[in-house]
Amino acid sequence: MQENASDIAGREFLAFTLGAEEYGIDILKVQEIRGYEVVTRIANAPAFIKGVINLRGIIIPVVDMRIKFKLGEPVYDQFTVVIILNIGGRVVGMVVDSVSDVTTLTPDQLKPAPEMGTAFNSDYIIGLGTIDERMLILVDIDKLMSSAEMGLTDVTATN
Secondary structure: OOOOHHHHOOOEEEEEEEOOEEEEEEHHHEEEEEEOOOOEOOOOOOOOEEEEEEEOOEEEEEEEHHHHOOOOOOOOOOOOEEEEEEEOOEEEEEEEOEEEEEEEOOHHHEEOOOOOOOOOOHHHEEEEEEEOOEEEEEEOHHHHHOOOOOOOOOOOOOO
């Protein structure tokens, strides 16, 4: 179910980049932002699951969003960060190329997500935010991280 502009307006979004595109996620889902560190690989995990890290005694899975969204080979440099998310009580790391800022979107800055047909799964896109010449692809990070294909959370749990 798509959220409408009035549901999104006034929320703060953390803007991050993957390749040439900018994305935004609800800042309330973000626990912290860390520099990229080497992860421990897990055998037989999907390619987009980089592995796990030890976050102050808690072992958390780390997802590389560039691999997940099929945006080319990831490059890990000084700008690469791991956004630590709290999704339904589960802590998950998300590798992105960089983070830029936190922005609050007004109703006139919001556009509905375009229908893409079968070429792209837009189930996780809640809309587009326009800020001057920038465009943020707004991602429903709860829905994405709790999807069955990710296998990170108990999909029978309700929010």
